[in-house]
Amino acid sequence: MIRYASLYIDDKKESISFYTQHLDFTVFKNVMFGDYEQWWILKKKEQQEISLILIWNEEENPDRSTLILNTNDCILEYCRLKDNGFRQLSTPLYSTLGMSFYFYDPAGNKIVVIEERAYNDPQI
């Protein structure tokens, strides 16, 4: 299931201000993803099921895209890909959004597989 569309950005302040002021997005969450990457998750009131993520990375070339795929079980998916001979996987890592790992497609686009976790839900 595809849940996010993402874009790399260069100037954080300018980009966030553009999307919030001109395109009516609101910043839903700011997440540190690993040591070098920061995500701003933006939502529109009328379209809660799909979000836009603005990605700022200290090291990577910003002309690549990232596709974020949702999963119910990150480690199961990680092991399935590994058992199928896929070797270029990052190790699963934790963030405030949940658990995820990533790999690159042949064109160099980054594919992130994420299991979102409601850490702050008192019912869990």
Added chain:
Amino acid sequence: METYFKRLNNNNSLYQETKKYSHVGYQNHDLTLKFVFSGVQNYIMNKKELMVHPDCFLMINKGTDFESKIHSQDYVQSLSISFDPKFIHDINRTLQNSTNYLLEHPVDDHTPDFHFPETLLPLKSNLLFNLHHIRRFVKNRVDDDHLLEEYLHHTYINYLEIFNHDVLLAEERLESLKQHTREEVIKRLNLAKDFIYCNYNQQIGLKEIAENSFLSVNHLLRTFKQAFEETPHQFLTKIRLKRANYLIKNTAFPINEIVPAVGFECASSFIRLYRSYFNCTPAKFRKANYYEKN
């Protein structure tokens, strides 16, 4: 009665049992995490009795003598995850040393004994989420060593995160004390938490909590708040609310019977506290969860 045992290639293992009655005693072979998914399991060790509920877990070190007791009208489903000392040593080396050091010293035959505090800790965060997946694999009798090895690797890392957050960082938060004094205070504060975890349904006050943790009432109040950023009373209320919530979700007991069963004296204050903690009334939560499930 239903049991499941799986030893993996790296000698880590999982053992699940579902029983109404059991009483065994033995020496623990490997460092083990003890969980229950439903009901309560009692452990007697080091002259104290600890009760594991679904919202907490217990770590038992290698070599500890203990008794385990289940005596319940309903089935108690429990899970033990044990870690081989070599596995723990390898992970700890990887976490504590730089990549360069590990490349220069790829093998370390010396396997030291690890000793963690044998106290109840909250089942939360990534450990809770990963354990739900493990429970599903055990239920479905998944026989995939690679997958289970990966999950148990994460379980140990998740345990270290909780240990780090709830024991080491709590210890660091204690003000103006020498290291060995801080260690002793946190040990006694953990006795206070264990006492609350196991006696939440009794009419306990600060005096009883302090007596059972070998601290004065004032010392307990001051250091508990410093270390855990909540008072003993707030911690007790949280445990009572969580356990009431578990009973509302998983049993048919009427709410007016659940209130005194978890230690609350007054139904109206229970409803007020419940609503403020869970953003929902107990009756609405029962309607949305229990009746839908059954």
